[in-house]
Amino acid sequence: MDRGRCLVDDEGMKALVTVMPLAGHVDPITGLVAELIARGHSVTVYTGSNYCERFAELGATPVRWSAATDFDEEDVAATFPAAGRPGRRGMVAMTKAVFFDTAPARFTILVGSWTDPQPT
Numbered sequence: 001m002d003r004g005r006c007l008v009d010d011e012g013m014k015a016l017v018t019v020m021p022l023a024g025h026v027d028p029i030t031g032l033v034a035e036l037i038a039r040g041h042s043v044t045v046y047t048g049s050n051y052c053e054r055f056a057e058l059g060a061t062p063v064r065w066s067a068a069t070d071f072d073e074e075d076v077a078a079t080f081p082a083a084g085r086p087g088r089r090g091m092v093a094m095t096k097a098v099f100f101d102t103a104p105a106r107f108t109i110l111v112g113s114w115t116d117p118q119p120t
Contacts, residue, residue: 013041018110020098021048021065022073034058046110048073067105071098 015036019029026047036043037059045055045062048070052062064070069079076094077084080101083094 011042012039015041015043016046016110017043017060018046018106019051021051021070022098026051026054030054030058033060046106063109065102065106065109067109068102069105 013036017029017033019025029045033043033045033055043055043058043060045052045060047055047062047065049064050072052064055062071079076098080094080097083090083097085093
């Protein structure tokens with residue numbers, strides 16, 4: 001039987017975790033990733049460059065955003081200028097830029113990471 005794409009084999013589960021490179025998204029996932037690794041599972045984490053080292057230190061294989069535009073959560077407007085607008089317009093622009101506009105590229109990398117992870 002071809003187990004190349006199997007989620008669980010004799011060596012444990014193979015998990016691919018994707019997390020937006022924002023502290024509010026990364027922090028809760030860190031504990032989950034640590035627990036999966038502690039239980040002997042193989043974990044690949046797809047996230048922005050600012051968080052790759054954090055997941056590598058846990059023993060995960062980080063895959064850095066590459067096709068999707070990476071950004072610094074402390075200065076989102078530097079990468080996505082419309083996100084720097086004040087009020088609701090800025091919030092809507094940030095949500096669109098960070099979550100929706102990066103989605104097609106993130107999907108492309110996720111498909112490739114599932115079949116052939118490239119650690120950073």
